[in-house]
Amino acid sequence: MNSQLRREYLDALGLKSWTLRTARGSADAPSLVIASRAQSAAPAAPAAPAAPAARSAPSPVRDVSATREAGADWEELRARVAACTRCSLSATRTQTVFGVGNPHADWLIVGEAPGAEEDRRGEPFVGRAGQLLNSMLHAIGLAREQVYIANVLKCRPPGNRDPNLTEAAECLPYLERQIALLKPKIMLAVGRIAAQNLLGTEKTLGALRQQVHRFGLSQVPLVVTYHPAYLLRTPTEKRKAWEDLKFARDVISRV
Numbered sequence: 001m002n003s004q005l006r007r008e009y010l011d012a013l014g015l016k017s018w019t020l021r022t023a024r025g026s027a028d029a030p031s032l033v034i035a036s037r038a039q040s041a042a043p044a045a046p047a048a049p050a051a052p053a054a055r056s057a058p059s060p061v062r063d064v065s066a067t068r069e070a071g072a073d074w075e076e077l078r079a080r081v082a083a084c085t086r087c088s089l090s091a092t093r094t095q096t097v098f099g100v101g102n103p104h105a106d107w108l109i110v111g112e113a114p115g116a117e118e119d120r121r122g123e124p125f126v127g128r129a130g131q132l133l134n135s136m137l138h139a140i141g142l143a144r145e146q147v148y149i150a151n152v153l154k155c156r157p158p159g160n161r162d163p164n165l166t167e168a169a170e171c172l173p174y175l176e177r178q179i180a181l182l183k184p185k186i187m188l189a190v191g192r193i194a195a196q197n198l199l200g201t202e203k204t205l206g207a208l209r210q211q212v213h214r215f216g217l218s219q220v221p222l223v224v225t226y227h228p229a230y231l232l233r234t235p236t237e238k239r240k241a242w243e244d245l246k247f248a249r250d251v252i253s254r255v
């Protein structure tokens, strides 16, 4: 992507006058902190002397290959999701929102749940937040078609309320199977709900960003940033989101 185009996307993010800072002072050395649903109960250790102490709680082991949806290919999984009645959201949805993108993508973007527009169109991140997400991706040289985008929940919670524990627990195996099929090189969790559910933690988003977490037995690097809907409401945080995107790009450049 040429620099003029990149500048236009940064403008869309409201960052045109901003000078890029690198994560923890050096773009060459993203810190590595291990914390994931697949970690053992032992506290995570920093990978390098410069890395900060782990700030994420260890979480329950989940064997991705042994989850409820193991064995399903993309087509079968999509059909199972479309027919799902495992929680009460199936009664209020217009349709399920499976996920979209390149099934060979290096990047997996994970959001919270479909909103009204997504529920209507059957595709994640197609409303205003989706437009900002596209700009965020473009700012690091990624087209929407290059990545895969999915949510923790495949159905819209009424009134866009937060997912409850049952809904998340019933729906996560679908995402876990998507991850197993996709084998992404990096996961970007956008927003607190996605981050907390993927990492099995109740820590705040602020405590989770700017670290490399690991997801699943495959230990996929996972980076956390703000949800685009939050950034639309709180544009002053866009700079931090941009730091996170740069951080994630540095992480994947090392995979």
Ligand code: URA
Binding pocket: 111, 112, 113, 114, 115, 118, 123, 124, 125, 126, 129, 130, 151, 229
């Ligand atoms: N917010 C999300 O988290 N996901 C979507 O698909 C749309 C809005």
